[in-house]
Amino acid sequence: MRWEDPEDHLSAIGQSPVIFALWHNRLILSLPSYRKYFLGRHPHRRLVALISASKDGALLSRLMDHHGVESVRGSSSRRGGQALKELVNRTRRGYDVAITPDGPRGPKYEVQEGVVMLAQLTGLPVVPMSAQIHSKKVLGSWDGFQVPLPFARCDIRMGEPIWVDRKGDEVEREVARRQIQERMMALTTD
Structure with a gap:
């Protein structure tokens, strides 16, 4: 696994909590990349992940x-409001948040409004991330879930953090949503 952060956004983050946004089909790389690249520099960081309220999510x-x-x-269709409150509470206690802004049902590579609402409520930056898996199996799921083959090269990419105005209206939230999507797509190679 290789880390790509040419502008050193990781250093700019410092000790403050952040919201990591990673596409659903690259979810398999979220835990190893967090452990290797974030806990390696800041071993006392804590992570909470937003996970679907489905049976798959339980696993x-x-x-x-x-x-x-x-x-x-929680998700947009089940427990969404309660999940948002719980995430806000965790960030107040210093947790980083991991979220797949196009999950759990898609459409693929389309950022939904939940990540923007979380950023607006907390004042935390959204850190766009993606990964290029050079040798992989692509599953037949809605998102084309990617599973690295043994010994595959995986490049983890981190983009410039995005802050959402805490007092922003619906138009400003939509601008932020598009900005997150554009930055994530700029990091993504299928």
Whole structure:
């Protein structure tokens, strides 16, 4: 796994909590990249992940818990409001948040409004991320979920953080949503 952060956005983040945004189909790389690149520099950081309230989400939640990552269960269709409140509460306690802004149902590579609302409520930056998996199996799911093959080269890419105006209206939130999507797409190569 290789890290690509040519403008050193990681250093600019410092100790403050952030919201990491990674496409749903590259979710498999979220835990190893966080552990290697963020905990390596800041071992006391804590991560909470927004995970679907579905049966599949229950399995992922147990896996994350096993690796020391807490989860909040919810999505745009189930427990969304409660999940948002729980995430805001965790950020106040210093947690970073991991979110797949196009999940859990898509459309693929389309940022939904939840990540923007979370950033607006917390005042935390959204850190766009993506990954290029050079040798992979692509599953037949809605998002073309990508599974690295053994010994595959994986390049983790981090983009410039995006802040959402805490007093912004609907128009400003839409501008921020598009900005997040554009920055994530600029990091993404299929």
